[in-house]
Amino acid sequence: MDQSLNSFPSRAPLLHRLRPARRTAFNRMFAAVYFCAILVLLYLHALKLIHSTTFTSFIISLSFLVSDTFLAFLWITRQCFLMTIVYRDEYPENLHEALLLKKSSSDFPALDVFVCTADPYKEPPMRLVSTVLSIMAYDYPTENISIYVSDDGGSQVTLFACMEAAKFACYWLPFCRKNNIIKRSPEAYFATNYSSCSSHTKEIQKIYESMEERIENVLETGKVGGENITEELERRAFSNWTDHGFIRQHHPTVIQVLLESGKNKDVTNHLMPNLIYVSREKSRTSTHNFKAGALNVLLRVSATMTNAPIILNLDCDMYSNDPRTPLRALCYLLDPKLMSQLAYVQFPQIFHGINKNDTYGCEYKRVFFSNPLGLDGMLGPNYVGTGCFFNRRAFFGGPSTIVPLEIPELGPDSVVDKSMQIQSQSVLELAHKVAGCNYEYKTKWGYEVGFRYGSLIEDFFTGFRLQCEGWRSVFCNPKRPAFLGDAPINLIDALNQVQRWNIGALQAYFSSFSPLTFGTRSLGPFMGLAYTHYCLWPTWFIPLTLYAFLPQLSLLHGVSVFPKLSEPSFILYVFLVLGAYGQDLIEFLIEEGTIQKWWNDQRMWMIRGLSAFGYGCLVFFLKCLGISTYGFGLTSKVIDDEQSKRYGQGMFEFGASSNIFVPLITAAIINLVSFLMGLVQVLRGRKMEGLFLQMFLAGFVVLNALPIYEAMVLRNDKGRIPFKTTATSTCLALALYGLVSLPLRNRN
Ligand SMILES: O=c1ccn([C@@H]2O[C@H](COP(=O)(O)OP(=O)(O)O[C@H]3O[C@H](CO)[C@@H](O)[C@H](O)[C@H]3O)[C@@H](O)[C@H]2O)c(=O)[nH]1
Numbered sequence: 001m002d003q004s005l006n007s008f009p010s011r012a013p014l015l016h017r018l019r020p021a022r023r024t025a026f027n028r029m030f031a032a033v034y035f036c037a038i039l040v041l042l043y044l045h046a047l048k049l050i051h052s053t054t055f056t057s058f059i060i061s062l063s064f065l066v067s068d069t070f071l072a073f074l075w076i077t078r079q080c081f082l083m084t085i086v087y088r089d090e091y092p093e094n095l096h097e098a099l100l101l102k103k104s105s106s107d108f109p110a111l112d113v114f115v116c117t118a119d120p121y122k123e124p125p126m127r128l129v130s131t132v133l134s135i136m137a138y139d140y141p142t143e144n145i146s147i148y149v150s151d152d153g154g155s156q157v158t159l160f161a162c163m164e165a166a167k168f169a170c171y172w173l174p175f176c177r178k179n180n181i182i183k184r185s186p187e188a189y190f191a192t193n194y195s196s197c198s199s200h201t202k203e204i205q206k207i208y209e210s211m212e213e214r215i216e217n218v219l220e221t222g223k224v225g226g227e228n229i230t231e232e233l234e235r236r237a238f239s240n241w242t243d244h245g246f247i248r249q250h251h252p253t254v255i256q257v258l259l260e261s262g263k264n265k266d267v268t269n270h271l272m273p274n275l276i277y278v279s280r281e282k283s284r285t286s287t288h289n290f291k292a293g294a295l296n297v298l299l300r301v302s303a304t305m306t307n308a309p310i311i312l313n314l315d316c317d318m319y320s321n322d323p324r325t326p327l328r329a330l331c332y333l334l335d336p337k338l339m340s341q342l343a344y345v346q347f348p349q350i351f352h353g354i355n356k357n358d359t360y361g362c363e364y365k366r367v368f369f370s371n372p373l374g375l376d377g378m379l380g381p382n383y384v385g386t387g388c389f390f391n392r393r394a395f396f397g398g399p400s401t402i403v404p405l406e407i408p409e410l411g412p413d414s415v416v417d418k419s420m421q422i423q424s425q426s427v428l429e430l431a432h433k434v435a436g437c438n439y440e441y442k443t444k445w446g447y448e449v450g451f452r453y454g455s456l457i458e459d460f461f462t463g464f465r466l467q468c469e470g471w472r473s474v475f476c477n478p479k480r481p482a483f484l485g486d487a488p489i490n491l492i493d494a495l496n497q498v499q500r501w502n503i504g505a506l507q508a509y510f511s512s513f514s515p516l517t518f519g520t521r522s523l524g525p526f527m528g529l530a531y532t533h534y535c536l537w538p539t540w541f542i543p544l545t546l547y548a549f550l551p552q553l554s555l556l557h558g559v560s561v562f563p564k565l566s567e568p569s570f571i572l573y574v575f576l577v578l579g580a581y582g583q584d585l586i587e588f589l590i591e592e593g594t595i596q597k598w599w600n601d602q603r604m605w606m607i608r609g610l611s612a613f614g615y616g617c618l619v620f621f622l623k624c625l626g627i628s629t630y631g632f633g634l635t636s637k638v639i640d641d642e643q644s645k646r647y648g649q650g651m652f653e654f655g656a657s658s659n660i661f662v663p664l665i666t667a668a669i670i671n672l673v674s675f676l677m678g679l680v681q682v683l684r685g686r687k688m689e690g691l692f693l694q695m696f697l698a699g700f701v702v703l704n705a706l707p708i709y710e711a712m713v714l715r716n717d718k719g720r721i722p723f724k725t726t727a728t729s730t731c732l733a734l735a736l737y738g739l740v741s742l743p744l745r746n747r748n
């Protein structure tokens, strides 16, 4: 652990503090014991394999040996999150004193904020507007904030929404300041029972609602008509869409400066932040690298206009919930001891609107919360794609090396001439040039700078890359949630989301690092394990598939594959299973989870294993072979009322017929049938000593799959499992039964 980060000159006021978690000592001890148990288990498997007498028993032993070796390896890679857990506190109130800033000053560094959006029909523009306003209204010198909205949808509706946001901001910013509002996303603020119902509040709400109406109208028609345009400048902006054959996948760059801090003032005569709309050039013939591509363009465009040393990145649906958030980030980014090696400060991604027991395990407590706490004790957490403050310098090489660029203005050290307006001809020309879709091709920028591993996923691996280059990062986890976003509310969206992450992980793994990542590239062995862990995540599904089918199909034939109750290795199995689940439960509860949420979370882990993970790998390998192509599949943020009602009741939402559910439902059927057949045999008085673990496993899966049976036969609503999917799965279950019958019968 890096102790130097903890020590601060004794006289300077403290900016932040590090507290190692006490449970790490226990975790280390437990890991040692558990590791020994794994070795014994693998040894026993190997013995069985060597002494197997028939071909079938050989295959069964081999399957378990391979699967358990896999699981053991995954277990090892997870340990890096448990060995060095740390917590941090920061003291933004000490910033002025510690850094000798003038009290009233605008001495805080400039902040460029990147907000990405890609489709106004999947990502409601009103959500984007609220996100943007929540940041414009930060408790931070307003003239030092610049917000860049990236619109990958190339939509005039989005531009219109941003213009409206700029106008509303003139009322909203002074209102927030005057009333010291905490929730500065107007959508979130007006949705709660805000206390002061003064006439002023009502007035602001009216302005907000009329803006909402205008935006919704434009969204409905998909066009900005003459009646919506009040100024010549606006008319010219929208002419981009009428003049060229402008379509989403193929259009020139559009950059519009909607607010300029030097010029625009709010209704109380305060300066406004910069607000800039950017829709990068798109061409059918060049790849655009999804969100990573958008972020890279913003990195360049912002360099030409403001080049702030600090960058905040947010998704359009993740609003900021605490106006003092940037000050927390500054406690690290401006700490003289830390700043020269600090690449970014990651905040947890917190999902709101999750139902009581988190049916789809969408909180991702481990990925967004527990794991970063563990990594923070080493080189720091990975970047999770949103809610992250970057040191701009980190994108341009290691802490002591800097990549020379073709256009020096794009570099982190280039100083933007403040007297030069960001709307000046020369600035805009350069901005358009660097937003072009071929700019990265054959330039230093394309190969050595920016958000990389970009084609499908930009997040986790950008962080690892920066760490490889010698940077570290920090996990800032304030008591008050800092960034809130929506979670998927139906199963298919939830699975598509992880499937996309899996494909991205595989892509990063195969394209960027050698397969043996342990300790390579100066990451250190533990960080290497973390990287390996994220990459191997999708290949969970191999052991899971085996455990979901083989013991149960054997149970149907009365063949025992696990140790008997009386064998010593029975205890070993019990220890390994209860130990892993128990430790996981404890970690979950420590981070403010509940038992029900944990149960749903482990259920989702199984569900993902039998659906999204497998499909993710399949799609990836097909793509490698050039057989299929793959799109980003945005997570939909539009919510249908009936769906959201069912979600509130905790009902599983299967909905549209989809192949992704087939392996899952097949497993549910096989487990149920084999559990029932086992039960029948017990009732008939057959000794079940050898089949106890198999019965237990099938029973456990059946318990987990109760909502699946319900959705198959008992429900009539739109969220039930479509008959076609049930039928396909049943046929598959029968086929599997038939397939396994031959060798197992012979064995008996
Ligand atoms: O071509 C694209 C596709 C997506 N996006 C933006 O990327 C963000 C994330 O997309 P979303 O569908 O909302 O992904 P989630 O399922 O919510 O994403 C999680 O996982 C993503 C990586 O897969 C991360 O980028 C996100 O930050 C993280 O919240 C959104 O703002 C999109 O507008 C683009 O800008 N361009």
Ligand SMILES: [Mn+2]
Residues within 6 Å of the ligand: 315, 317, 485, 635
């Ligand atoms: Mn999202």
